[in-house]
Amino acid sequence: MSSARTSTGPAVGPGHVRTSADLDRATIVRVLSLAGRLREERRQAIADGRPVVRDELAGRTVALVFEKPSTRTRVSFQVAVTELGGAALPLSSAELQLGRGETIADTAAVLSRYVHAIVLRTFGQERLDELADAASVPVINALSDLDHPCQALADLLTLQDEFGRLQGVALAYVGDGNNVAHALLVMGATMGLDVRVAHPEGHAPDPAIVAEAARRAEAAGGRVSVTTDVDAAVEGADALYTDVWVSMGQEDAPDRREAFVPYRLDEALLARAAEHAIVLHCLPAHRGEEISGGAIDGPSSRVFDQAENRLHVQKALLVERCAVRPAGPA
Numbered sequence: 001m002s003s004a005r006t007s008t009g010p011a012v013g014p015g016h017v018r019t020s021a022d023l024d025r026a027t028i029v030r031v032l033s034l035a036g037r038l039r040e041e042r043r044q045a046i047a048d049g050r051p052v053v054r055d056e057l058a059g060r061t062v063a064l065v066f067e068k069p070s071t072r073t074r075v076s077f078q079v080a081v082t083e084l085g086g087a088a089l090p091l092s093s094a095e096l097q098l099g100r101g102e103t104i105a106d107t108a109a110v111l112s113r114y115v116h117a118i119v120l121r122t123f124g125q126e127r128l129d130e131l132a133d134a135a136s137v138p139v140i141n142a143l144s145d146l147d148h149p150c151q152a153l154a155d156l157l158t159l160q161d162e163f164g165r166l167q168g169v170a171l172a173y174v175g176d177g178n179n180v181a182h183a184l185l186v187m188g189a190t191m192g193l194d195v196r197v198a199h200p201e202g203h204a205p206d207p208a209i210v211a212e213a214a215r216r217a218e219a220a221g222g223r224v225s226v227t228t229d230v231d232a233a234v235e236g237a238d239a240l241y242t243d244v245w246v247s248m249g250q251e252d253a254p255d256r257r258e259a260f261v262p263y264r265l266d267e268a269l270l271a272r273a274a275e276h277a278i279v280l281h282c283l284p285a286h287r288g289e290e291i292s293g294g295a296i297d298g299p300s301s302r303v304f305d306q307a308e309n310r311l312h313v314q315k316a317l318l319v320e321r322c323a324v325r326p327a328g329p330a
């Protein structure tokens, strides 16, 4: 993933999720609760050999605009829309006139006349903000250089499943202070977690995001800490989390791997965490680089539960932001 500047666009819109800061505590609680119910219903339907079909998005179309590669986000959003009874319209910027110079604002205005929501994966947060400013339908951030709110929602659901609560859970993120770190800081703080970020010198999260997270932590009875001391961050933690060292779009930057080696999530680091600690990674992973094979494939790993939870939380978010009607009983 990647790090970038703070969003400058207005936070309010027609149900937009521009950044993690657009989701308050009550909304996150509702989304996680519905996601859990939808997951159970889906698993039961699959076990019974029944189709997974709901109708909250019946007659609705959701544009999935991806300007960067994606496996989890793109597929899980497409499945989510389909299983809610809607139509998913996957698009790349190369397929749109965007790729030939049409403005983001005109694209937003036009798409808003056809579809009921726009899911966007893009580069700078300013591209997402420009789209949201001009759209009259909800715009959902499916990863920008600044933030990755859908990922953090799935991570919170995974932690809640594991520990039965979020309040006070100690989550240590080690590595690049990037968009995933930003999302975990803000959303984790909103939910009262003890969020610790350990980063190499020069790769800290955005100070404005850290300040926002600290404000939210104070209100929620949580805690936020940012340090270069990896041992201090992971000591006794309930969960260790990492992400790639080189994010999408940073492939041509000077090699940074040497600085990141002490922040590798491996068995030695895991031994410093709580005995019950779990291992998280947003994926895709590079085994032997930011995470060891033993950590990601070992008994403490929950990375594929995290990936599955993307589907359930995004379904719940779509119901929350653009359903024809609220979700009925699962």
Ligand code: CP
Pocket (backbone or CB within 6 Å): 069, 070, 071, 072, 073, 074, 143, 151, 282, 283, 284
């Ligand atoms: N974690 C995540 O966003 O994965 P993708 O890049 O495959 O969507």
